[in-house]
Amino acid sequence: MSTTTDPIALTQRLIACPSVTPADAGAMAVIEAALTGIGFTVHRFAAGEAPDGPVENLFATRGEGGTHLAFAGHSDVVPPGPGWTSDPFTATIRGDLLYGRGAVDMKGAVAAFIAAAARVPDHDGTISLIITGDEEGPATFGTVALMDWMAERGIRPDLILVGEPTSSARLGDMIKIGRRGSVNMWIEVPGTQGHVAYPHLAQNPIPPLVAALNELAALTLDEGTDWFQPSNLQITDLHVGNGATNVIPGGARARINIRFNDLHRGEALVARVREIVARHTPDATVTAKISGEAFLTPPGALSEMVSAAIHRITGLTPELSTSGGTSDARFLSKLCPVVEFGLTNATMHKLDEAVALADLEALTEIYVEIIRSACA
Structure with a gap:
């Protein structure tokens, strides 16, 4: 042969x-x-x-x-x-x-x-x-x-x-x-660095980011279809990078991924995430990359x-x-x-x-x- x-x-x-x-x-x-x-x-x-x-x-x-x-x-x-x-x-x-x-x-x-x-x-x-x-x-x-x-x-x-x-x-x-389609999103929340003993002089970015992530993690996007399993959102990274125990950090960021079925389009999911994040922390930015529909x-x-x-x-x-x-x-x-x-x-x-x-x-x-x- x-x-x-x-x-x-x-x-x-x-x-x-x-x-x-x-x-x-x-x-x-x-x-x-x-x-x-x-x-x-x-x-x-x-x-x-x-x-x-x-x-x-x-x-x-x-x-x-x-x-x-x-x-x-x-x-x-x-x-x-x-x-x-x-x-x-x-x-x-x-x-x-x-x-x-x-x-x-x-x-x-x-x-x-x-x-x-x-x-x-x-x-x-x-x-x-x-x-x-x-x-x-x-x-x-x-x-x-x-x-x-x-x-x-x-x-x-x-x-x-x-x-x-x-x-x-x-x-x-x-x-x-x-x-299924896939979209990655990067969430960045700005804060104001300061001493933990003087929180009124700082702005901690972690609580609003965690609140936004909690709401996102609790979402039920759909129940699936005849041919697709339910869409799912996963938090894939959470980073602050604060090495000091007595410093309120100046920023925090997270990454999420959504695997979605044909009930959704990527841009609509990005808009939904941005709306949720903005309610918790209006100054945050959400950057998205749709890998495919x-x-x-x-x-x-x-x-x-x-x-x-x-x-x-x-x-x-x-x-x-x-x-x-x-x-x-x-x-x-x-x-x-x-x-x-x-x-x-x-x-x-x-x-x-x-x-x-x-x-x-x-x-x-x-x-x-x-x-x-x-x-x-």
């Missing part, structure tokens, strides 16, 4: 590239060589500048007209950290598992889709790959830049499959048909096609879920129906990240079924 059609060998070559966001470290060259060898036209470009860039991006296409199925993924990985049993960037097989950073998130899925495309050389319609090097980072110069590049050329897929590791206990037990691809033709492919190979009927964190599907959902399906996620971002060899082959065959169904 050639490297192109063998997902294990291709995964090993990708793992060997230490592509910690935003570094590419040769990963896109490996993908480009594999794709050009099976008839794809490959376009690559870099976007952005340090410290969040430059980011390498790739768009590849084969065929024309008909249904356009796009596979979206990323070649970047999170830092491995210390404590691995073997070199995280040397793909190592021990028993039935392949170890290495990115094995499941998500170099294994990228390799599986390329191998699947190699096994379906003749098809109707159009197949493309949308691959970024910025999914694990700020996501500023990756998929968004690719979408702009595609829009300038009038490229718009009909269906998008994102290869994130969505499976839970077994390959094929879950696909994602939506994701919630989206849902209602169950339909795409999820049915992916589910049927999974069932044919594994015998499982996957759960349709919107759980988990954000992914680049939050951007791609603006183009067309999107679902996410990939390897099991038990070891993603962990020490000794690993994928079962059998799962790589099974995922490839599932992707083969999806290509054949979409581009029959």
Whole structure:
């Protein structure tokens, strides 16, 4: 079996590239060589500048007209950290598992889709790959830049499959048909520094900040929907930095994160938080960054096609879920129906990240079924 059609060998070559966001470290060259060898036209470009860039991006296409199925993924990985049993960037097989950073998130899925495309050389319609090097980072110069590049050329897929590791206990037990939105907010409350014995000459910023945080923490944003769990607000940081026991601090700050379902929009949540904070401390500032809005691809033709492919190979009927964190599907959902399906996620971002060899082959065959169904 050639490297192109063998997902294990291709995964090993990708793992060997230490592509910690935003570094590419040769990963896109490996993908480009594999794709050009099976008839794809490959376009690559870099976007952005340090410290969040430059980011390498790739768009590849084969065929024309008909249904356009796009596979979206990323070649970047999170830092491995210390404590691995073997070199995280040397793909190592021990028993039935392949170890290495990115094995499941998500170099294994990228390799599986390329191998699947190699096994379906003749098809109707159009197949493309949308691959970024910025999914694990700020996501500023990756998929968004690719979408702009595609829009300038009038490229718009009909269906998008994102290869994130969505499976839970077994390959094929879950696909994602939506994701919650996410917004981070930084709250800064000014005060007036002074001696604790003379509080009338100072203004302590901590009590109003704590009062605001208590109200925010007690919020019930919603009760959830048919497809989404309830939205939730979490306080993720509280900082004063006062090293003295006899000084009222001159400022205090906190950070919150809200993961929200499709009953909300990010800006409306930011406005609500600002209103609550202002009632407790009018001089406070609230700075927000919306990482992505919630989206849902209602169950339909795409999820049915992916589910049927999974069932044919594994015998499982996957759960349709919107759980988990954000992914680049939050951007791609603006183009067309999107679902996410990939390897099991038990070891993603962990020490000794690993994928079962059998799962790589099974995922490839599932992707083969999806290509054949979409581009029959």
